[in-house]
Amino acid sequence: MALSRSARLGALATAALSFCLIAAAPAPHPGSDGVGDPYFPQLGNGGFDIRHYALDLAYEPDTDRLDARATITARATQHLSSFDLDLQKLTVTRVEVNGRRAAFTRGGDEIRITPREALRKNKTFEVSVDYGGVPEPLSGPIVFGSDYGWMKTADGVFVACEPNAASTWFPGSDHPSDKAAFDIRIKAPKGLTSVSNGRLVGTSTKGGHTTAHWRETKPMATYLATATIGKFDVRTGRTPGGTPIYVAIDPTLPKGDVDVYGITGEVTDYWSKVFGPYPFEETGAIVDDMPQAGFSLETQTKPIYSAVRSENTIVHELAHQWFGDSVSPASWNHIWLNEGFATYGPWLWNEYKGRASAHESFMAAYNARPADSPFWQTVVGDPQRDTMFASAVYQRGAMTLQVLRERIGDKDFFRLLKSWVGQKRYSNATTDDFVRLAERVSGEQLDELFHTWLFTKGKPALP
Template sequence: MHRRYLAPGALAAATVLLAIPASAASSTTGAPGIGDPYYPAYGNGGYDVGHYDLRLKYQPKTDLLEGTATLLARTTQDLSRFNLDFLLDVSEVRVNGAKASFATSGEHELEITPKHPLAKGSDITVVVRYSGVPSSKSAYGFTGWHRTQDGGVAANEPEAAWWWFPSNDHPLDKATYDVSVQVPTGTQAISNGTLQSTSSRLGWTRYNWRSNKPQATYLATLAVGRFDITTSTTESGIPVINAYSKELGDNYNAARASIERSGEITDWLSEYFGPYPFNSVGGYVPNTSTRYALETQTRPFYSPARFSSGTNTSVVVHELAHQWYGDLVSVAGWKDIWINEGFARYSEWLWSEHEGEGTTQEIADYVYASHPADDPFWTVRPGDPGPDNQFHLAVYDRGALALQALRNEIGDEDFFAILKGWTAKYAHGNATVADFRTYAERVSARSLGQFFDTWLYEPSKPAAPEARAASIARKASAPVPPKSWKKLVATADVHQH
């Protein structure tokens, strides 16, 4: 949702640092990046977080956030120093109960030096006390914190955590979460998972949320404001928690009419992707001025603008499909974004077919015909689009087109077996586009190397013979747009600022 620009020298230096063999680098200093070539400074090396316990206090009037974060982690190398990704002002750090020294560096690095070196394979506890005004902080020229009239919201991709809790901010390091937030009574705090309890005292109310399955840091969310909250359960018994800002105005009813169908849509998606994998589902709509939506785990974030033209179940389908493709199975690196977005987009096509508004084949034919060969759309490679094009329309529409082509290539039985089996094989873990190709080849008993090159990696429009071979663009005349096309277009910029 953001395009990050690093100075060429800084990028080169970071790339060189990541390329240094372990034997040649310091064996006791954790790397300041986890090794993602798209975002070299994101995440950190030397440890793996298993759990975040966040105890927060937030004042909506001033946007002041105070917090104590407790991280339970395990070292993956000997460590004399390690980094966390964070922007707010730190007052104290403790490692295994002892005070640690700390400093800041770069755009978002908190460098921690424990009192005693940490041995590889050690279970460690890191406590960080901090405070600050999130909306006053920026990195790389932007902020991931959204100030609202009645509070604030943390929801962004590929980063959001820096503005509200210290973390190892990359999808490779998933963890469980307890988020406890104290806010003025009359204001609500929304986060991931299930609400464990609330308590009020002296004009303040504390909300205790728990997300009990591994969760990437960018999928953790916090929203404070004045909300109308609805609760229910799906037919399959999953708790549904939705929240709508009281300040949505004319968008309120359309938002609610869309998101209240989350339970129905979740059960429908389960037929394709397997059992819903988390402890609750739902969505929330704060009164932000942003336009995008985001698949924050169990509780997607939706901008009010998504409903400015009326109900929009396609965007709900998109973000809920991400609960499997993106959240349950997460990218190993940001270049693998097709695993998230191509599948979520294709889910919208399946929903169109379900609603009788155009089949997946009709939509695929129309997408193929709508972009002539010289359209820059075809120069973006969904299998590795580059950081500047990570959320380009081609990753979504060309990415979904590739899935329809795959379905036609291998047949419905194998295709739908892959959709469901993939999420089971890599559940709560990470995977690459190459992993998906290998899995598809195993299930279908076919060699698909050339197929994936054509549809995901070649920076050109698949030629007519290849398209017809995959049952795309079989008609000589231009296809008529399916009935759902306007709705699909309305979600085309779902993750764009």
């Protein structure tokens, strides 16, 4: 059938437009090997956004060996010719992208993956990585001089990864700005209990091994993931307010006078009134015997404690479920948004219990250090990598909040806290974000207050 002249011209125009669109499409190029965090430039990766991790882990305590497959679902944010995942030291044996084997290389703590076909911007893709070896904890001055990450215990492993140790046991984008949902399946010898984030989907036993399947449906930063294994006494139920609770305690630890289960339930419910609804599906605790870890960590839904810790420590870690876990720092220089708020938590709790007002706690912290103390030389709003967990980040961060409270009044202050966790729920934030919201809620100009207490060296004068 012959085409008319106008039809031929229309077809030619359509072909020319298609050619121009194809020609204009940007060529695929590699994703960056880091997100440019000021303290950890190569943590995280560019060119994609991870939506979900499915981790299938098999662990043998006798040899400390981990064999695993990580299946990651992500959305490309650019046209990708290749992309990176963070993974430290473990041996990678196979990589697939969208079900097809992909080439990969190793360099430092990175896996560079080249799929057979370029990945198109805004398209979802799946990458699976088979890997194994003996995970090694990290050490150094960052976390109180303690080892952290994947840490061998007498009967299993204690896993607490802030800020950069998640990639010691699974590949991913190991930066808090790239949150995702998780399914974590842990296979370990029968008789051991495997505890992770979210809620327990189920367990199955076969051939002398038990596999536990945990699911965290809410967005989670990688450093908050855990796969702790050992012998535990487990207690489950609901808080008085109705939130599911799961508490696992190493039976070899002395019980002392701290009721971890009871305090966890009571504090979760109280923070739900003060800060707003509990952001996750389950609360709880993991209490393990790990004396080499001189810290506890706010692993999402179940803070992990390296011994039976104090009531104030439990209060602190549960405050983190709102401040740090649900609302996470956009980059690690904003760490005070985690630790200052969580440190302020016990001040509020003790005020609620009638032990001491938050003002009295503030004055005790303020008066405890003379003006010439090195404590006052830490710039809390940007403390630098090796001092990001300095006591000033915690204590002076909390002092900043009390000064703010006394400046704007209780009504606006507590409205601010609820607005902050409500507006930033499951996302990332910066100090500037908080300052802007504080000014909007209070109607006051607060730049000088925050500059003095967060960014100025030296002991501030009392307001």
